[in-house]
Amino acid sequence: MVMEEELRRIWGLFPTGVTLVSAVGSDGRVYSMTANSVTSVSLEPPLVLVCVGHERTIHDLIAEGGKFSVSFLTSDQGDLALHFAISTNDRSEDSPVEYRTSASGVPLPQDCLASLECQLEMSHQAGDHTIFLGRVLELNRGEGRPLVFYRGGFTKVEEP
Ligand SMILES: Cc1cc2nc3c(=O)[nH]c(=O)nc-3n(C[C@H](O)[C@H](O)[C@H](O)COP(=O)(O)O)c2cc1C
Structure with missing residues (x-):
């Protein structure tokens, strides 16, 4: 436990x-x-990985459905990050974001900094998480600056 906290x-x-x-x-x-x-x-082929806890609602959806998107949030989407960090059972029913379904059948939240449409390529068990490796099918780029997670809170960066 001490190790986990540190x-x-x-x-x-x-x-x-x-x-x-x-x-x-x-x-x-x-x-x-x-x-x-x-x-x-x-980059060639385009591959992205995401680690998802075994207990997460989305875990089996990715494992069984095989398609998912990864969307980078902007610095003014901290409220979305908080909403979707609460367990699905405890979230308010009203979604704070609208989705569109891409041509490849992947749900894309609107107004993000960028989105990657992915097809599951491989899964690997790692401790209490699964590493999902996705092949990037399509790219979508929006506007804004990235939301940053640092020391347990959200912040933003200046343009270099
Ligand atoms: C900044 C931040 C990053 C997170 N990253 C991950 C992650 O990479 N993988 C994961 O499984 N959970 C991650 N979580 C936790 C999930 O967002 C959280 O457990 C969520 O409630 C899952 O919903 P569920 O309980 O309905 O599955 C993160 C939470 C925060 C606040």
């Missing part, structure tokens, strides 16, 4: 962008989860 604090010193990972359930509804364990793996 690990959290140490990782808090490593700033990351913040994304929404989105997928469609068998009921046709779109589910999103706030995620920062997202990494670019390869």
Whole structure:
């Protein structure tokens, strides 16, 4: 436990962008989860990975449906990041974001900084998470600056 708390604090010193990972359930509804364990793996072919906890609602949707999107949030979308960091069961029914379905059948939240449409390529069990490797099918770019997660809170960066 001491290790876990210190690990959290140490990782808090490593700033990351913040994304929404989105997928469609068998009921046709779109589910999103706030995620920062997202990494670019390869440009050719284009591959991205996201680590998803086994208990997360979206875990089985990605594992079974095979399609998902990874959307980078802007600095004024902290409210979305908080909304989708609450367990699905405890969230308000009103979604604070609208989605469109892309030509490849992937749900895309509107007004994000960028979105990657992904097809699941490989899954790997790692501790209490699964590493999902996705092949990027399409790219979408929006406007704004990135939302940044640092020391347990949200902040933003200046343009270099
Ligand atoms: C900044 C931030 C980043 C997060 N990154 C991840 C992540 O990469 N993978 C993950 O499984 N959960 C991550 N979470 C936790 C989920 O967003 C959170 O557990 C969410 O409630 C999941 O919803 P569910 O319980 O309905 O599955 C993150 C939370 C925050 C606030």
